[in-house]
Amino acid sequence: MLRISLEQWRMFRSVVEFGGFNQASQGVHKSQSSIHNAVGKIEESLRIKLFRIEGRKTVLTEAGELMLKRANYLLDEAEKIEAVGKTLGNGTESQLKIAIDEMFNQTILYQVLEKVSRLYPMLQIELVESILSGANELIENAEVDIAISPISLRDGFSEPLCHIEFVAVANPEHSLHLLERELTLQDLKGHRQIVVRDSALTTKRNEGRLGANQRRTVSHMQTSIDMVCNGLGYAWLPAPSIKTQLETEQLKPLQLKHNGKRSTQLQLIFKDADRLGPAAKSFLSELRAQCKNLPTV
Structure with missing residues (x-):
């Protein structure tokens, strides 16, 4: 039989979070005496001291930290456990929030969404388009249920989904094409590069930037594609996203001596599979099925 309740552990943690008994009392809307009693009960039951007083500060002891x-x-x-129980009790979820990195193959995404929508016609699906670590931030903040991201989740589930090939391209009339020879990194540095900024609000990553003397930074992949098509610079763009532009010769691959093509691994990420409802699991199943013949690790 447990001698200490979850509520007493919550009171203990609140003292740490708010920096003292009085502050915790105001933060969790409990009387100061009830918080003191909860902490005292833990100390008495375990025969340890959780806090010590240093001046006006309430500080954890070594045992308290452990x-x-x-x-x-x-x-x-x-x-x-409560969240899983709630999911089971509610049955099919009414809403599914998904973060999708903009480099992911849109055709596959639409096919998966169409299949899930047929299975769950009343399901409200919210898509959040992200770049680089933006999807991870949304998962960490519990703003979405599932994400497709180029970055593994630090605390949760990450599964290799597919590779996305990036191609260095420019408008066919761009001066880089007029050189009519293999291009070097030094050649690129003298021209404007179009890059897409990380959509995360906190930890941002800079990838694919080669120190170009001129740079234009945009917020969406489609803006980058449009700017390159209009001759405003060059960029590495995801091959699935520019298939039409390459076929219609709005874009032309650059003849790079090295690294003309790159590959990025996309991850399927979420926090806890047990908290996902039937519609979310159906989305995962269909997504895996659509991506199984695409390049992976």
């Missing part, structure tokens, strides 16, 4: 790590895990797992 117990906080365990309490955080315990409380987080308890929240997950």
